[in-house]
Amino acid sequence: MVTIADVARHAGVAASTVSYVLSGKRTISTDTRERVQRSVHALGYRPNASARALASQRSNVLALVIPLRTGMHVPVMMQFATAVVTTARRFDHDVLLLTADEGPDGLERVAQSSLVDALVVMDVELHDERVPVLRELPMPSVLIGYPDDADGLTCIDLDFVAAGAHCVDHLADLGHRSLALLGTPSAVYERQTGFAQRTLTGFVEAAERRGVLGVETPCEHTFDAILHTVEQLLSDHPDITGLVVQNEPIIGPLLDVLRRLGRRVPEDMSLVAICADDVAERQVPQLSSVSIPAERIGDQAVESLIAKLEGGEVPSLTLVPPTLTARGSTCPHGDLTTA
């Protein structure tokens, strides 16, 4: 392995000069700089990450904590992860992958051993036991999602309350008077997962505001569960004509179920999904949907984290406004002129 001393010798300068050429932290004459750069190239020098981290107290590594929980939709998580890694690399940082099952201890471990400089935590629950740990940790962190008490934290999330409301508004605007929210598996609600709770809140509030019926039910992932849930729903509330779905993996089977029950989409049943755009576009008919801007949120998380590392101030809570794209799964219902 070639060290900074080898480069210094080769270029005929002191090691510290090489360091300053590489970091740009002091002015170096053009002549010296170029000579050093040539030596770096010639020898194929790569700074040793540990030595650098030890001396500078910066590892240039971010921790990314991803959930491995039941009911989480994997492709969306991967989009977050990918965005985080890609953006981290833009800022010359690497990403250490932690799974949520290490819990709060895992955060303490990587933070207190100075393995990482900062943390990105996904899948935050309303009352998350990692939150107090994050508050005490001697390094910045950013949460994707946010707990009940976001004080002293930096959180970024899609505004799921608005997302739930948008769906209701869209359907209500089309004249639908009875709506249902087909949500995530009940385990997700029981964990008090923020995004699920908030969508529900937005859905319920908007339904009230618009004076329409808004019922909600969790839904598991198996075909039978979907079939049973929808049958139950439609027998309890036969007049439902608008469905909001926040549960990506059931979307395909749900369309089958509706077909099997003789409900055409959108003629008999309008449907709005909260899901990634490509999923919505892949269905037949294409689904009206509120998209999940995973890439944007992942980018933003890393950018905020880097800003905090450099001593900048970032807002405590950033809510990304949702956008609804109307596609072929929703259509007007009833006599709109009286609505």
Place this chain on the structure above:
Amino acid sequence: MVTIADVARHAGVAASTVSYVLSGKRTISTDTRERVQRSVHALGYRPNASARALASQRSNVLALVIPLRTGMHVPVMMQFATAVVTTARRFDHDVLLLTADEGPDGLERVAQSSLVDALVVMDVELHDERVPVLRELPMPSVLIGYPDDADGLTCIDLDFVAAGAHCVDHLADLGHRSLALLGTPSAVYERQTGFAQRTLTGFVEAAERRGVLGVETPCEHTFDAILHTVEQLLSDHPDITGLVVQNEPIIGPLLDVLRRLGRRVPEDMSLVAICADDVAERQVPQLSSVSIPAERIGDQAVESLIAKLEGGEVPSLTLVPPTLTARGSTCPHGDLTTA
């Protein structure tokens, strides 16, 4: 931050003694050991990872290179990633996440800067430009999947040739004489991705051996593409009664397509999938399938890597034998007594 010197002072011993207590590399009297351990606890000491890495030339971090390529099935990749992280933690290692789009340079970067001790590389192509780099790198690596020339490498993979053959054998045993392989998107074949190529090879060879018709076609992910592909297939080869599918995301829509075309599964068309068990079990009917033991392969990859780090010898190529589980999507065809 509390350092090893603080612990040593607190326990009334030398810093090196603390180090030896922690590493177990020299014998320490029970008395001293316990005193040191109490001090470690009392002060909440965590060794500094960079200092440790610098002094010991071991970072205790593995690199995991995951693909972000078109056509890859995300949930399966996450299963690999999860298994790798979990097993790495069992061996007291962490995992640095790299995306494949950093290419060979990314491998060199993390290896030569001593950021990691070893690498796990997923989604290996038959002629992978990262392979020569891996051969030269001064540290061990394990590939999940394997290139044409696996010499000097350590590779682990499901035996996809056998997987393809198993599917054919299963269908042929049931009396089917005309089979088709519905494969991955053509981009995956064009990249010369090992698993896709090998399944194809196994499928073709087995069809030949069994004296049955075996045609193959790639298939994109959109509904229209699936519909078109299947229609084309059935019009070119109307007598096809057995389908092998290696393309997880199309499984749901494919069942729709068959239904729409009036082919009942399994009465009119038997279907074997190469996919994760939970996906197979979620369908109606449940699918006969060859499962992808992602967890087992991920575990095995890390175990081999750790063994190599400790100087052990590991086989160059480990092929995990596939297992086929018959479920409700395959049934006998024709007059079996004459087959």
Place this chain on the structure above:
DNA sequence: AAGGGGTGTCGAAGCGCTTCGACTGGGGTA
């Protein structure tokens, strides 16, 4: 001609740990 202020470079002191060789003292052997 003397003084002052940049600019560019160097040397040395750490960063917190591991590891090597050396030392001590107690127990066994000859």
Place this chain on the structure above:
DNA sequence: TACCCCAGTCGAAGCGCTTCGACACCCCTT
């Protein structure tokens, strides 16, 4: 009794880098 050996501990020397203060040297001012 003299010797040796081993278990247990210590001190010091690094690992490869960053960073601080010091120091030339040159140019400009007065």
